[in-house]
C-alpha cells in the first residue's frame with residue numbers, strides 16, 4: 001500500500017475537515033470551556049458525529065458501521081486535533097469499539113447501537129497511577145456468583161464522568177507485572193458501588209477518578225476470555241495509541257499552521273518577523289519533524305489495518321514521534337507568538353495544553369521509546 | 379499467484395543462484411564500493427556481480443531497457459531492492475552516473491544523448507564526477523565563474539572547481555560552466571566532457587578522516603567539442619539553461635544523500651547491548667546511553683517511514699517539489715547523530731586510529747565522514763532556507 005491517502009480516504013478527510021472546521025472549531029471549544037460544561041463536550045455535536053457515520057468507522061458493515069480501518073479513524077482524529085474539537089471519539093469510537101470488536105457478539109449487539117447513534121459514550125479505565133503503566137494493573141476482580149466483584153481505583157479515565165460504559169482492565173489472577181491474569185470488562189456506570197469524581201484537566205477536557213467498591217458484574221461483562229485480557233487490552237491499546245498519535249499530529253499541524261501564519265503578518269523592526277532567518281530555520285525544522293511524524297502515524301495505521309505482526313513497534317514509534325514533534329510545535333508556537341502567545345485570547349496556548357494532555361494519554365514519548373528498546377531486546 | 383508475487387519468487391531464485399558469495403558479506407568501508415569505470419579496481423566477485431546484474435539491466439532496474447536499464451515498474455524495483463536487502467546482497471555498482479547524471483539525462487537529454495551516454499553508465503564502463511562547486515561558489519552555486527567560450531566547433535573551458543569527489547578517478551565530468559557573463563542563473567550551461575582532455579588537472583584534498591575522496595580540479599584552455607556525433611551534443615538541455623538541469627540533478631542528489639538517514643543497522647541499541655554489556659534485566663548497562671539509543675531507534679524507524687512516504691508521493695507526483703530538501707536535511711542530521719552515538723558506545727576502542735583491532739580506525743573515520751553529509755549537496759542551512767521559502771512561503775528579508 002503506498003504511504004499516502006487514497007481517493008476515498010481523501011474524500012473522508014475533506015468531509016471531516018469541513019465538519020470539524022464548521023461545527024467543532026476552536027470557537028466551539030471555547031464555548032464549552034467557558035460555560036464550564038460538566039462533560040466538556042457537546043452531546044449534540046456527538047450526535048452529529050454519528051450522523052456523519054464517524055462513530056461507526058471501526059464497526060463492521062454487518063453491524064451497521066462503515067467497516068473501515070485505523071487509517072480512516074486517524075483521518076478523522078487528525079482533524080479533531082487540528083480544530084481542538086471536544087468529543088469522546090477517541091475513547092468511544094476508536095479504543096472502545098476496538099475492545100468490543102475483540103469480544104463476543106452479544107456485547108457488540110448490546111453496545112454498538114448506542115455508539116452508532118451517538119447516544120453512548122465509552123471511557124477506558126486502565127491507569128492506576130499518574131503514569132500509564134498497563135503492565136502494573138493491580139485492581140482485583142474476584143469471582144462472585146456467576147460473575148465478578150470489582151474492587152479498586154482507576155484514574156485519568158478520560159470522559160469517565162459522562163460515560164455510560166467503562167472498559168475496565170482488572171486482575172482475575174496473578175499480581176501486578178504478570179503477563180497473564182488480566183481480564184477486561186464492560187461495566188455500565190449505573191451499577192451499584194461505582195463512584196466517579198470528575199476533574200477538569202489542563203486542556204479543559206474532563207477525566208474521572210473512579211472507585212469500585214464491591215461492584216458486581218455478571219459473566220457477560222467479560223470482553224474476550226477470563227485471564228486472557230492481555231490480548232484484548234493490547235488490541236485496544238494499539239488502536240488507542242495510534243489514534244492518540246493521529247490526534248496529536250493534528251494538534252501539532254494546527255499549531256504549526258497558525259504560527260507560520262502569525263509570523264507572516266507580525267511586524268517588528270519595520271519588518272515581517274517571518275523574514276528573519278532565525279525563525280525561518282526553526283519553522284523549517286519543525287515542518288520536517290511534523291512531516292516525519294505524519295509518515296509514522298500513517299505507517300502505523302496501515303500496518304494495523306494490514307494486521308502486520310510489526311504493527312505494535314510502529315504504533316510506539318508513531319506515539320513517540322508524534323508526541324515529540326507536536327511538543328516542539330506548540331512550544332515553538334508560543335515562543336514565536338511572543339507576548340500574545342501567553343494570552344488566553346490567542347489560540348496557540350490552547351494547543352499547548354491539549355498536547356500536554358494527549359502526551360500522557362496511553363503512554364508518553366519516554367514510555368514508548370522504552371517499549372521500542374524492549375521490543376528490540378535491549 | 380499475482381504477477382508481483384511470481385516476480386518476487388523468480389528474483390529471489392535468480393539472486394540466490396547468481397550472486398557471488400563475496401558480494402553477500404557486509405561492506406567494511408568505502409573501499410568495498412564498486413565504482414566501475416575505465417581504469418577499475420575490482421575486489422574479488424565485484425566484476426562478476428556487476429556484469430551479471432548489468433546484463434539484466436538491474437544496475438539501474440527502473441531505467442528503460444533501451445538505455446541499459448531493467449524496465450522494471452516501481453513496485454518491481456521495490457521488490458528487487460527489498461530482496462537484495464533481505465539477502466544482504468551488496469549493490470553491484472555505485473556511481474554518480476546512476477544517481478545523478480542518469481536521471482538528468484533521462485529528463486533533459488536528447489534521444490541520441492541518452493543512447494550514447496546511458497548504456498555505458500548502466501554497464502559500469504564510464505565513471506563520472508560532478509563539477510559544480512568552485513572556491514568562491516559553494517552555497518551560492520549560481521555565482522560560478524568557470525567559463526566556456528564559444529569557439530565555433532568547440533567550447534574553451536577555463537576555471538577551477540573544488541570538492542570534486544573522486545575527480546582523480548573519474549573518466550568524465552558533468553560540469554557547470556558559465557556561457558553568459560551578463561546574467562547569473564540564465565548564463566550557465568551543463569556540459570559533459572572527458573577528464574583526459576588536455577588542460578584538465580586534479581589535485582586530491584585530504585579530509586579530516588584522513589581520506590582524500592575529493593579534489594581541486596583545474597581547467598586550462600580545455601577544448602570541449604560541441605558534439606560527440608549526430609545529435610549527441612556536449613551540452614545537456616539548452617545552452618545557458620543549465621541551471622534547470624543542475625537543480626533537477628540536485629533534487630536527486632539530495633534524495634540520495636538523505637538515504638543515509640535510514641541506512642545502517644535498524645537498531646543501534648540491540649547491536650551495542652551485547653558489546654557494551656547488559657544489566658541483570660537484560661538492558662543495556664548504561665541507562666543514559668540506552669535512552670539515547672532508543673531515541674535513535676525511534677528516529678531511524680520514523681525516517682524510514684518518511685523515506686517510504688517520500689518515495690511513494692514523489693513517484694505519484696503528490697509531494698512538494700522542495701520536499702527533497704527537507705529529506706536531505708532530516709536524513710543527514712539523523713545520520714550524524716547516529717555516528718556520534720556509535721562513537722560514544724565504542725568508548726576508547728574506537729579512538730584507535732591505526733590499530734589492527736580498530737581496522738585502521740574504521741569507526742572513527744566513518745564518524746568524521748558523516749560530518750560532510752550536512753554540507754555536501756547543499757548545506758543544512760541552505761535546505762532550511764529552501765523549505766521555509768518554498769514550502770512554508772515565508773517572506774524574503
Ligand SMILES: Cc1cc2nc3c(=O)[nH]c(=O)nc-3n(C[C@H](O)[C@H](O)[C@H](O)COP(=O)(O)OP(=O)(O)OC[C@H]3O[C@@H](n4cnc5c(N)ncnc54)[C@H](O)[C@@H]3O)c2cc1C
Pocket residue numbers: 266268269273276278279335336337338339340342
Ligand atoms: C508574562 C509577561 C509579562 C510581561 N511584562 C511586561 C511588563 O511588565 N512591562 C512591559 O513593558 N512589557 C512586558 N511584557 C512584554 C514583553 O517584554 C514582550 O512580550 C517581549 O518584549 C516580546 O515582544 P512581543 O510580545 O511584541 O513579541 P514580538 O516582538 O512580536 O516577537 C514575536 C517573535 O518574533 C521573534 N522576533 C522578533 N524580532 C526578531 C528578530 N529581529 N530576530 C529574530 N526573532 C525575532 C521574537 O523572539 C518572538 O519569538 C511582558 C510579557 C509577558 C509575556
Ligand SMILES: Cc1cc2nc3c(=O)[nH]c(=O)nc-3n(C[C@H](O)[C@H](O)[C@H](O)COP(=O)(O)OP(=O)(O)OC[C@H]3O[C@@H](n4cnc5c(N)ncnc54)[C@H](O)[C@@H]3O)c2cc1C
Pocket residue numbers: 507508509510511512513515516517518540541542543592750753754755756757758759760763
Ligand atoms: C564530502 C563532500 C563531497 C562533495 N562533493 C562534491 C562534488 O562531487 N562536486 C561538487 O561540485 N561539489 C561537491 N561538494 C561541495 C559542496 O556542494 C559544498 O561544500 C557545499 O555546497 C557548501 O559550499 P561551501 O563549502 O562553499 O560552503 P559556504 O557556502 O561557504 O558555507 C559556509 C557556511 O555558511 C552557511 N551559509 C551559506 N550561505 C548561507 C545562507 N544563505 N544562509 C545561512 N547559512 C548560509 C553554510 O550553511 C555553511 O554552514 C562536496 C562537499 C563535501 C563536503
